Amino acid sequence: MRPVGYDRAVFDVVPPPRRSRLPGVSMAGFRHRGPEPIRMRAVPHPAVTLSLDFSPGLLVVDDAAGRRPGSLVAGLAFRDLRVHGHGTEAVQVRLSPLVAATVLGVSPADLEGTVVGLDELWGREAARVREQLSHAPSWRDRFALTEELLARRHAAARPERGPxxxxxxxxxxxxxxxxxxxxxxxxxxxxxxxxxxxxxxxxxxxxxxxxxxxxxxxxxxxxxxxxxxxxxxxxxxxxxxxxxxxxxxxxxxxxxxxxxxxxxxxxxxxxxxxxxxxxxxxxxxxx
CATH class of the missing domain: 1.10.10.60 (Homeodomain-like)
Incomplete structure (x- = not known):
């Protein structure tokens, strides 16, 4: 766990104990611990982002389309994305566009430059994931839960979903x-x-x-x-x-x-x- 601070906002960055077994998948944990809220610009990277929020606080993302709280998916080449939060905890997953469709159930082409609430994609499963992560006793357990979830979705996907x-x-x-x-x-x-x-x-x-x-x-x-x-x-x-x-x-x-x-x-x-x-x-x- 590595504490990071800027402008009086402090949060912990938690890398997983090992690399994911799923090719094209990487993850990290984030926990905000104040005193000031997080405010930062997200910088585009060559992956689809899955953010699994399970915190007592609230993670909010703003972009040109408006404000979205909670767990979300950000497509490739998003622009002018701002992240806000206080007391937030989340597992963030980066998905190669080669594996994103089989894990998320939606093509990266449908997500280009957009941010979508996870409940819009997964329905009730999004709430179940949040509850499981919030009750997990450690970051190791949260990473294990996340990997199991992604592996299960990947295995159940139709082969034609992939590129x-x-x-x-x-x-x-x-x-x-x-x-x-x-x-x-x-x-x-x-x-x-x-x-x-x-x-x-x-x-x-x-x-x-x-x-x-x-x-x-x-x-x-x-x-x-x-x-x-x-x-x-x-x-x-x-x-x-x-x-x-x-x-x-x-x-x-x-x-x-x-x-x-x-x-x-x-x-x-x-x-x-x-x-x-x-x-x-x-x-x-x-x-």
């Missing part, structure tokens, strides 16, 4: 290259035309291959900026044409500038909860 093998390989290539692979190369490897890859990828993942590559590249760049790398060096290291190219992508994904993004507390928390998924962020505790 096509060609799309799986294309996404994996984008992730390995940190967004540096060209769409033409992905299409050639799949044996498809560019148009067919574009359509199938969008149908299965919820983004076009180009947009997916931009998201993966942005995720890497955001952590370099938060770790103290200058915008100019970040642009060069991440394959942007120049600093203004980086600025445009940061603006497109967050509505802010690289300088502002570098100071977002979400990125430091992200680094503690999911170490190794992006360049490490080293930032002093501001408590």
């Amino acid at each position: 096509r093998p060609e799309v799986v390989r294309a996404w994996q290539r984008i992730a390995r290259s940190r967004g540096g692979v060209r769409v033409e190369a992905l299409a050639a490897e799949a044996g498809w035309s560019r148009q067919r890859l574009w359509a199938r990828f969008r149908s299965d993942i919820g983004l076009t291959p180009r947009r997916a590559a931009q998201l993966v590249r942005f995720h890497h760049a955001a952590h370099l900026l938060a770790g103290g790398r200058s915008p100019a060096l970040t642009a060069a290291d991440c394959g942007y044409t120049d600093q203004s190219h980086l600025h445009r992508h940061v603006r497109a994904f967050t509505g802010t500038t690289p300088a502002t993004l570098a100071g977002e507390p979400f990125l430091a928390v992200d680094d503690l909860a999911w170490p190794g998924e992006a360049p490490p962020v080293t930032r002093p505790d501001t408590r």
